[in-house]
Amino acid sequence: MNELISPKYLMKLVRLVENAIWEEYKTYREVRIYIEKWHDTDHYNWENFAIAEKPSKEIDLLQTLHNIDGETLLKIAIDMGVETPDFIPSIPTFKNELKSEFKTAYSTFEKALKQINTDPSLAIGLANSALESIIKEILKDKRFNNKVTGNETLYKLSSIILKEFHLRDDENPIEIKTIGSSLLAINQAIEKLRSEKTHFHGKTEADYLINDSIYAFFVLNSVTSVGLFLNSYYKNKFPKPQIEKIEEPDDLPF
Structure with a gap:
């Protein structure tokens, strides 16, 4: 799915999703809990994306969203009610x-x-x-x-x-x-x-x-x-x- 979404559009979408998440969840703890529901791992140290952290150990939401593949990011955007007029979901x-x-x-x-x-x-x-x-x-x-x-x-x-x-x-x-x-x-x-x-x-x-x-x-x-x-x-x-x-x-x- 990433090859179908231009980097320019992904950059724009990440910002929109970030703003929507902070609008919905006001604390770092809630934001991390929400993101973790999209996070997947297995017994072989594989994960679908890396959760980035700030020096304070709080979640770095912007970097984390950039670590997420385009298809999952679109799903998060849809879940958060972010309009995606440039890409049909x-x-x-x-x-x-x-x-x-x-x-x-x-x-x-x-x-x-x-x-x-x-x-x-x-x-x-x-x-x-x-x-x-x-x-x-x-x-x-x-x-x-x-x-x-x-x-x-x-x-x-x-x-x-x-x-x-x-x-x-x-x-x-x-x-x-x-x-x-x-x-x-x-x-x-x-x-x-x-x-x-x-x-x-x-x-x-x-x-x-x-x-x-x-x-x-x-x-x-x-x-x-x-x-x-x-x-x-x-x-x-x-x-x-x-x-x-x-x-x-x-x-x-x-």
Whole structure:
């Protein structure tokens, strides 16, 4: 994530986060306790960041924040209510969702992030694949009628999941149906970009290829928004059935 955030922006963000923390917590002790909740270590002396101290042994908040990686710093900023208009916070949120629930999509999306600046065309193709993986994983739910074969395109997968989610049903308000249609249009556009404007399907010198990272950022942010919505809707409307625990009687004769 650090490679996606410019040093200039990080410097600015650190100052904003520092001010927000001191506004919320008035003592060094409270500040240290808050920061320690973000601090992680293991038995091999690894730590995700170093907590800096002043000669007085009080926490040096400014230096500590500079020691924190960009992704964690963004999470702290969001937690403290610091606005991040120059960086859409859905990416770290999306990564957290993927890491815990969609391992294949997480790996693919990580590769896409790393390619944004060096190969925007590849980043878009990988983002398309990550969204496909998420939808396929959701559609494995046995409660859904439409089963996938594994060869469906993003557009076809999107059509299936929108049908299963009933987002385009006639009884819905027009606004909900519009959202469903818009989601389908977004995913169709992402698929067309992958197929027609990237290296994925083979191109000649005369074909137009996306080579500007700003479009890759736009597509990846679109994928995060759509992916987060689909996963949130799925978990909210189709919660996993609770497994009933069978309690064994305590008064067994042996």
